[in-house]
Amino acid sequence: MRREMSLKMEAISQTPLLSTITRLPGIQAHYTPAHLLMRLLSPCLINVNNLLMADEDNLQENIWHTLWELLNNHCAREKSQAQMLAIMMVLRWEQDAIIMIHTGGCKSMLWIISPLLDNSIHLIVVSPYSVLLDEQHQKAMDTRFRAASFRLDKHPPQDTQILFVQVEHVYQKSKFEKFLFGVEVVNFTHMIINKQYNHITCLEERKSAWCQLTQWTSWVNMSIILLSGTNLPSLQHQIQRTSAFGRITPLSSTALQLGLHIIHLDPFAGLVALAHLVSELAGKLTADERILVFFECCKLAESFVEEHGFAVYHSKLLNSEMKCVNLQFWDNGTSKVMACTSAFGFGVDCPNICFIIIFNLELSLLTMMQMAGWAGRDGRETHIFLATSE
Template identity: 25%
Template sequence: MRLDHSQAWDRAIAGLQKFWGYSQFRPLQGEAVTSLLKHQDALVMLPTGSGKSVCFQLPALLQSGLTIVISPLIALMEDQVQALQAKKLPAGMIHSQLSSQKRRQTLRQIEQQQLRLLYLSPESLLSPPIWQRLGDPHLQIRCLIVDEAHCIEQWGSSFRPVYRRLGSIRDALLPKNSAAPITVAAYTATAKPTTQAAIQTVLRLHQPQVLSCSPYRNNLDLTVEVAWTPACRRQKLLAFIGRQAHSAGLVYTSSRRLCESLAAWFCQQHQPTVAYHAGLSAPERRRIEAQWLQGKLPFVICTSAFGMGIDKPDVRWIAHYHPPLSLSAYLQEIGRAGRDNLRSQTLLLTSEPTGWLDPQDRQMRQYFLKQLRGQQASAQRLVHRLPRQGHIDTITKAFPEADLALALLHQSGHLIWEDPFHFRILAAQGFNPPLIPTKLDITDYLYTRQCRWQFILQQFGFDQEAHHFRCGHCDRCRSRTSKSRSFH
């Protein structure tokens, strides 16, 4: 039964009260929920902390059938599924670190249609045991959700090419002559205009409702400081944390190794903390999260694995020991501060532009770009050796790097996925892979002289809001104000 807007909205409000105990939605949440209740594709871009998960969890609970949630990180899946299961809601997950017993239990739940929400990585979704069960014509699949959808552009043509195959899933799962549609929706906190276009194209969204909210947060103070040496970087971070009066915060680092060594150093400085990264066991990660959420640990030294899906409203500060590799990642990570709308601080430490005294930042960026260029070069050499059509498993056995070559062909419009496993190359002649940037977008942000929030607004397509914008509370605006005062 298709609902009109008024019916969908009333049903959504009633469900929000029933499952979450809230009487009203946050901005754009209600519109996102009703779009799925009306079986309309959607692209939803809401800042970190805006409650994106409710936008697809609530429709799944209000409708019959199964909603599949494609999620990129195990930690994120576990956080969301455990929160749902704590409410006794029918949600499950399958990932590579799940025990065989729990995997079999979830597979039985799928067969017996006991779940409303099933969380999977894209690789798990297309694995034979799961795909076979999802292909059962008696299984009603209501919706396909791609969470953290910016990964389609960020990883789809490099580290996780399986993302380029997601657009063919809807038709492959839809039973022949079925009148029941499968809705596809994408959710992310950050998507530049080019990323939005890539998401819509790859997922083959049908006239989607596009919902976006400005990334500007008036309670987040943005500060970037130059650290001339590694020792200076540690001391600046130590001084910053010392000013936070034991309030809750997170320190993001670029690697597991650095995470461990920095946590050890802070403990030596009588600042008790621990390292958190994807290399820890699931019980250990849960223990650290619980200690931090309960205030037993004021701050955690972590990689990007920490924070997704964790709802702690009173995080007062976020620090980056090194710049992340993208402006999108930076915006997502600082967005974990100040969810209670109270003033919160952010600090990003970077080397000076030449990197002569501390070359780590420059080396990390160069290494990342070098990896991308190497992958593309290998793929380009392989393109003309591939058959014009075939099965992904067969071709990757013959050519281990074929999945990336196929992803690049797909990105450039030279290939179509007839289903998630069978490809057809339209023409390899004239194939040129997309250009790898000579620098990352975070680099311009680090050294810009303009208002930092204005820079972010421009980068994410909010040009009208960015026009003559001054936040008044980033380091650039504060510097400009202090200089102005010094002349009076």
């Protein structure tokens, strides 16, 4: 097999911080998506320096001309250097890679521009979200691509340039396997997997589909590209320890320095274990750093604060004056911890937040994870903990 793959979550403690956390009372296990990504790729992560070829300027000019034609605007340029390098990577790089482009960085240009510049490139684009795929499929059709959706057509034409596949369709094993390994299948060169972090929190049926996809990608003869909005620092450390690379240059300089962790708490001591976690993290803060702890309801936030004397912010505080008092309490460092609900969503925009803990939030509130991604945008490493006792 070309790579060993598994989506099994394994407990790890590769840093002193995480080592300490896993020994706290009431904390049963700690997982990180970095381990999953490591197993999803061969031990080679693209280095930007490998893309600096002699004709790089010519390639960039060609990409600009393609953008002009697509957007009907001769002033059009790439959204960021990361986007330009990512497009170049798809055109020139024949190995697996992780590409980090922040949300709104126009990742879709990777599969739109590449086939226009090189008609030998045929792409499979995989995503868990049907609405997003349908929208991208329609855009590709409007651009006069030979695009197909596996949801609509289980036998795409031989000349298909871009095939959009939802993860659930992979679970229809016989149909997708027959397509992927069929004798008359399109000669696809790249598989781009967007929003691969979905396997961490999705429903069980979709997890099975992710596992199946992972197995098949170890056999197919094409480049596997994972798209992500963040760069997990622990991923880089893992790769450096397990491969011959002495230094790895992230493809995107705009990637957020974000660590995402899943913490399982003892269900019989959820708030007590949470307090241990908060106390341990608070002891590691510098004078200007802060912690946010998100709860699913005002009552939980209040009960947590009554016990420990932290600042609190939610929609049912008595009046605006109470909100101002708690904000000042948190801002001036009297309490470095703010217990809150989604009403404090604007607070994640503060650059001095070092740790964010999300406690027992339901799947319908996972948008908080995206909001939490703003933490650490000042360039300092930031960690987010999804703490659950369920």
